[in-house]
Amino acid sequence: MASARSTGAAQETIDGEEETRSRMVKRRRKGKKKKGSAIARFFLYAFLLAFVAAGAAGCAIGWWVLIPYGPTAETFVNIPSGTSAIAMGSQLESAGIIRSQYAFYLLRRFRKGTLRAGTYRFDHPAPLTEVYNRIAQGDVYTISLTVPEGANIFDIAARAEQLHLGTREDFLTAAEDPTVVRDLIGDLDTNAVSLEGYLFPATYRFAPTATAQQMIAAMVQRFRAAAAQLGINQNLHHTVTIASLIERETAVDSERPLVASVFENRLDKRMPLMTDPAVIYGLEREGVWRGTIYASDLKRDTPYNTYVHSGLPPGPIANPGIPSLRAAMRPAQSNYLYFVAAGGDPQGHSVFSETLEGHTRNVAGYRKAVKRAGKR
Numbered sequence: 001m002a003s004a005r006s007t008g009a010a011q012e013t014i015d016g017e018e019e020t021r022s023r024m025v026k027r028r029r030k031g032k033k034k035k036g037s038a039i040a041r042f043f044l045y046a047f048l049l050a051f052v053a054a055g056a057a058g059c060a061i062g063w064w065v066l067i068p069y070g071p072t073a074e075t076f077v078n079i080p081s082g083t084s085a086i087a088m089g090s091q092l093e094s095a096g097i098i099r100s101q102y103a104f105y106l107l108r109r110f111r112k113g114t115l116r117a118g119t120y121r122f123d124h125p126a127p128l129t130e131v132y133n134r135i136a137q138g139d140v141y142t143i144s145l146t147v148p149e150g151a152n153i154f155d156i157a158a159r160a161e162q163l164h165l166g167t168r169e170d171f172l173t174a175a176e177d178p179t180v181v182r183d184l185i186g187d188l189d190t191n192a193v194s195l196e197g198y199l200f201p202a203t204y205r206f207a208p209t210a211t212a213q214q215m216i217a218a219m220v221q222r223f224r225a226a227a228a229q230l231g232i233n234q235n236l237h238h239t240v241t242i243a244s245l246i247e248r249e250t251a252v253d254s255e256r257p258l259v260a261s262v263f264e265n266r267l268d269k270r271m272p273l274m275t276d277p278a279v280i281y282g283l284e285r286e287g288v289w290r291g292t293i294y295a296s297d298l299k300r301d302t303p304y305n306t307y308v309h310s311g312l313p314p315g316p317i318a319n320p321g322i323p324s325l326r327a328a329m330r331p332a333q334s335n336y337l338y339f340v341a342a343g344g345d346p347q348g349h350s351v352f353s354e355t356l357e358g359h360t361r362n363v364a365g366y367r368k369a370v371k372r373a374g375k376r
Contacts, residue, residue: 071122071125072123075123076122077095077119077122078118079091080117081117085104092104097122103128107128107132111132114136115135115136116135118141119207119208120135120140120141121141143206145160145203145206150247150251151318152317153175156199156319160212165206166210171212171216175195175212176195181195184216188227188236191237192237194315196317197240197241197320200220200225201320239329240325242263242312242328244317244320245263246259246320246328247318247320248277249350250341255349255350256326258339261333265335266337272309273312274306276341278306279297279307283300288300336354337359339351340363351365
């Protein structure tokens with residue numbers, strides 16, 4: 001039988017082992033807690049780092065995209081047709097319009113859509129989004145050129161130059177180039193010596209980089225549309241030439257068919273047309289127009305002098321609008337051979353007559369009216 005001391009020793013051994021196991025379990029639990037805390041701290045730090053990085057990236061993107069940037073002076077950028085988004089961004093960055101071509105391309109990846117070629121005008125700092133939206137909407141910069149009814153190529157060339165759409169000489173050269181004339185209206189008028197008469201009166205919007213040939217091509221295209229609308233399908237050279245004379249003789253729509261009838265009646269009788277605007281046009285073409293027509297001008301032998309030469313002038317003397325074209329197509333039925341033009345009547349009306357005697361009286365009456373008007 002074991003002694004009490006042995007039993008006590010055994011019990012102490014057992015208690016020691018239990019205590020050892022207990023300490024080991026505690027150490028393992030503590031180790032697990034430390035390991036778990038380290039992992040949690042790692043993910044926390046990683047999350048915070050990612051958040052800071054995302055914030056920094058967001059700030060950078062916001063700086064590129066949302067903070068206004070660009071010129072304070074007028075700057076033009078011409079984007080040719082077919083330019084890629086990458087090349088477009090590079091062009092805008094080089095011109096000082098945007099901060100970064102890469103930000104432009106990144107925005108392109110998110111926005112999609114079509115970016116439009118053309119000339120754009122920038123004159124103030126703007127966010128990248130505004131620049132992008134303008135190009136996506138095709139908000140191109142254009143210059144308005146108005147061609148009034150009755151303007152001739154010299155008038156149009158001067159207007160284009162005033163608007164900085166090239167030079168007067170460039171426009172006239174293009175309008176009278178035989179190759180250009182043939183390409184644009186060769187199928188309409190085989191006798192045309194220039195594009196005079198075929199540059200349709202209207203308001204056009206051109207890019208500041210537009211060439212003279214591009215401008216006249218747009219005007220001829222509008223003429224073709226008007227001719228199709230009116231149904232002009234024969235005797236085009238004759239019709240447009242008569243219409244140009246009508247356009248320069250009267251601004252009163254109701255009188256245009258009567259003016260057309262005078263011209264047609266004189267042509268039928270082989271009488272010279274004796275129209276001053278044609279004489280003036282001939283002087284302009286020779287560079288000797290003095291701003292006022294003199295008696296000596298009526299004797300100057302130019303192809304457009306309808307006092308010296310019978311029949312129609314070589315071609316149109318101006319660019320007529322639809323009312324004059326319509327009047328030339330459908331002249332009034334009359335026996336009139338003479339008229340005092342509306343442009344010279346202080347009341348704005350033409351006076352018609354069938355005989356030279358009647359015309360002489362009308363001219364005398366016109367001169368008296370002018371004198372009376374001058375004394376007021």
